[in-house]
Amino acid sequence: xxxxxxxxxxxxxxxxxxxxxxxxxxxxxxxxxxxxxxxxxxxxxxxxxxxxxxxxxxxxxxxxxxxxxxxxxxxxxx
Amino acid sequence: xxxxxxxxxxxxxxxxxxxxxxxxxxxxxxxxxxxxxxxxxxxxxxxxxxxxxxxxxxxxxxxxxxxxxxxxxxxxxxxxxxxxxxxxxxxxxxxxxxxxxxxxxxxxxxxxxxxxxxxxxxxxxxxxxxxxxxxxxxxxxxxxxxxxxxxxxxxxxxxxxxxxx
Numbered sequence: 060x061x062x063x064x065x066x067x068x069x070x071x072x073x074x075x076x077x078x079x080x081x082x083x084x085x086x087x088x089x090x091x092x093x094x095x096x097x098x099x100x101x102x103x104x105x106x107x108x109x110x111x112x113x114x115x116x117x118x119x120x121x122x123x124x125x126x127x128x129x130x131x132x133x134x135x136x137x
Numbered sequence: 138x139x140x141x142x143x144x145x146x147x148x149x150x151x152x153x154x155x156x157x158x159x160x161x162x163x164x165x166x167x168x169x170x171x172x173x174x175x176x177x178x179x180x181x182x183x184x185x186x187x188x189x190x191x192x193x194x195x196x197x198x199x200x201x202x203x204x205x206x207x208x209x210x211x212x213x214x215x216x217x218x219x220x221x222x223x224x225x226x227x228x229x230x231x232x233x234x235x236x237x238x239x240x241x242x243x244x245x246x247x248x249x250x251x252x253x254x255x256x257x258x259x260x261x262x263x264x265x266x267x268x269x270x271x272x273x274x275x276x277x278x279x280x281x282x283x284x285x286x287x288x289x290x291x292x293x294x295x296x297x298x299x300x301x302x
Contacts, residue, residue: 065203065228066249072229112172113226120180120233124240 072117162217175219176230179209183234192235193242201249202239206231 159165169175182188195205209231210224219227232248239246 063203063207063249064225065206065232068225069203069229069232069248069250107171109172109223109226113176113230116172116176116227116230117233120230120237124233124237127237128240 072114075114075118077118078111078115163214165217167217167219167223169219169223172223172226175213175223175227178218179213179227179231180234183231183238189238189242192238193244196235196239196244196246199247201247202232202235203228203249205235 169178183192192205196202206228210219210228213219214221214224236246236248
């Protein structure tokens with residue numbers, strides 16, 4: 060029985076690679092304007108993504124922490 | 138002669154132990170519905186001096202961060218701050234925020250990710266159990282003698298419906 064899910068969650072979250080924004084590359088072809096219009100009308104980017112938001116928040120705080128540790132090491136070594 | 142009519146307008150047994158639906162904070166819509174709002178609320182709260190001091194004291198006692206994060210989010214659910222699923226999702230961010238606080242304070246902490254990490258009271262219980270087992274002398278086990286099965290002779294059945302030989 061899992062009494063504390065935090066451990067499993069931490070293990071899972073630590074394995075996820077850093078989330079970055081998708082690159083928007085211009086498409087080729089005759090139907091590319093139509094596709095762009097359909098994508099603009101689709102609000103899939105505005106939907107709530109709780110898991111993605113949670114991973115982003117976790118990675119942001121982790122990166123800040125690692126940055127602080129690095130700065131401390133540099134200051135300590137200098 | 139007066140006849141008293143029975144009155145049924147009385148509380149049913151156990152009614153005093155119940156509440157109306159919605160009377161508890163977790164039965165109402167949560168204050169923060171998204172992960173971002175909840176994380177920013179907790180990060181701001183952890184960053185407060187009073188909270189940070191108490192948190193560092195607890196971390197110094199050896200309580201794992203996973204246990205602390207679980208307790209904090211559960212308290213948030215009971216206060217009606219956020220829902221259970223949002224609380225589960227923000228736990229890793231909470232652990233990282235607490236480790237950030239501990240790192241900045243220069244305190245060693247137990248993340249709770251190791252197999253052998255346990256609560257102080259669990260550690261005390263294990264130590265006490267080990268000491269009690271050491272005090273007791275090892276008991277000698279007596280060899281168990283297996284009983285030989287005894288062959289029983291078939292006895293003639295003497296009922297009315299018994300078959301004749």
